[in-house]
Amino acid sequence: MLQVNSLSFAYDKKPVLTNINIKVDQGEHISIVGESGCGKSTLLKIIYGLLQPREGEIFWGEKQVMGPDFNLVPGESYMKYLSQDFDLMPFTTVAENVSQFLSVFYPEELKARTMELLEMIDMVSFAKVKVKNLSGGQQQRVALARVLAQKPELLLLDEPFGHIDNFRKNQLRRNLFDYLKKEGISCITATHDHQDILPYANRIIVLKDQTIMANANTRDLYNNPKSIYTATLFGEANLIPINIIKSYGDLEREIIVYAHEFRVSNKKGIPVTVEKCYFMGSHFLVEAMSGEKKIRFNSEEALTPGKKVFLNIALETISQRLKP
Numbered sequence: 168m169l170q171v172n173s174l175s176f177a178y179d180k181k182p183v184l185t186n187i188n189i190k191v192d193q194g195e196h197i198s199i200v201g202e203s204g205c206g207k208s209t210l211l212k213i214i215y216g217l218l219q220p221r222e223g224e225i226f227w228g229e230k231q232v233m234g235p236d237f238n239l240v241p242g243e244s245y246m247k248y249l250s251q252d253f254d255l256m257p258f259t260t261v262a263e264n265v266s267q268f269l270s271v272f273y274p275e276e277l278k279a280r281t282m283e284l285l286e287m288i289d290m291v292s293f294a295k296v297k298v299k300n301l302s303g304g305q306q307q308r309v310a311l312a313r314v315l316a317q318k319p320e321l322l323l324l325d326e327p328f329g330h331i332d333n334f335r336k337n338q339l340r341r342n343l344f345d346y347l348k349k350e351g352i353s354c355i356t357a358t359h360d361h362q363d364i365l366p367y368a369n370r371i372i373v374l375k376d377q378t379i380m381a382n383a384n385t386r387d388l389y390n391n392p393k394s395i396y397t398a399t400l401f402g403e404a405n406l407i408p409i410n411i412i413k414s415y416g417d418l419e420r421e422i423i424v425y426a427h428e429f430r431v432s433n434k435k436g437i438p439v440t441v442e443k444c445y446f447m448g449s450h451f452l453v454e455a456m457s458g459e460k461k462i463r464f465n466s467e468e469a470l471t472p473g474k475k476v477f478l479n480i481a482l483e484t485i486s487q488r489l490k491p
């Protein structure tokens with residue numbers, strides 16, 4: 168189990184992280200999310216031992232993770248960090264990069280394991296290609312296989328699919344997270360992309376203003392994000408004054424409503440006037456005004472600017488969001 172206790176860090180005078188506490192169980196997958204510059208990469212680097220915290224301690228089980236002030240070579244053997252720069256050997260082949268850390272005393276096993284990892288990253292046909300001749304996305308995939316070959320107990324991933332095209336991303340995500348689950352490898356992923364999170368993370372940590380704003384089970388946080396900052400990490404979301412719904416006229420509260428949670432009606436609901444309509448493939452994203460309030464909602468049909476429609480929110484959604 169990883170335990171981060173009361174951790175604080177600054178590169179210079181300005182604090183980047185303040186009083187961070189995190190626990191990660193064996194086999195658990197955590198996502199760290201938050202706006203650009205909130206300290207996601209910094210936190211991973213501290214956990215891996217690349218940066219020295221100003222305050223706080225990190226433990227893996229009973230063992231304390233020491234920072235660069237105490238360790239000449241950063242990093243611990245049970246932990247691997249896949250950074251945004253890939254740390255590959257450019258003049259050797261893909262297969263050699265992946266198998267570098269496997270035992271040469273068992274050549275058959277080495278071959279089988281290299282193939283298993285190359286299949287996972289969908290790069291079997293590139294086994295003999297030198298890494299310097301690969302694209303950025305291909306190099307990122309090799310870097311991933313290379314860290315997995317080292318059988319870490321804890322894997323730290325910093326934007327692991329940042330360079331990978333959409334064509335491959337979904338399959339690679341599934342392959343990777345299934346593999347980690349199967350092997351019982353704990354994982355912390357720093358990401359902007361909610362598709363990296365929702366299907367795979369057991370828990371989400373939201374960073375904002377140097378601290379942990381939320382630390383909750385993935386579904387619970389999605390269903391009741393409590394802040395528009397958190398909700399927006401999952402998709403298009405609105406902060407709606409509840410009293411624009413007639414039956415809640417006396418309540419001075421705001422609730423978060425995702426764009427897909429509105430139902431469009433021609434008869435009754437919250438009256439809005441359409442301003443803009445964007446084709447999103449599976450639906451249209453509509454921007455509309457309810458008085459001074461802008462609302463973004465999904466619609467199955469294209470709605471023309473100036474059209475008046477009514478919006479409805481399911482009662483279960485309202486009561487869920489009104490929960491403290």
Ligand SMILES: Nc1ncnc2c1ncn2[C@@H]1O[C@H](COP(=O)(O)OP(=O)(O)OP(=O)(O)O)[C@@H](O)[C@H]1O
Nearest residue numbers: 178179183201202203204205206207208209210357
């Ligand atoms: N080497 C550095 N020296 C000084 N400041 C740094 C350094 N690296 C990062 N920072 C600053 O620390 C803060 C946190 O940066 P960090 O890279 O951890 O954020 P992030 O959440 O990972 O961002 P992104 O999502 O854009 O990758 C930012 O304000 C950044 O400008």
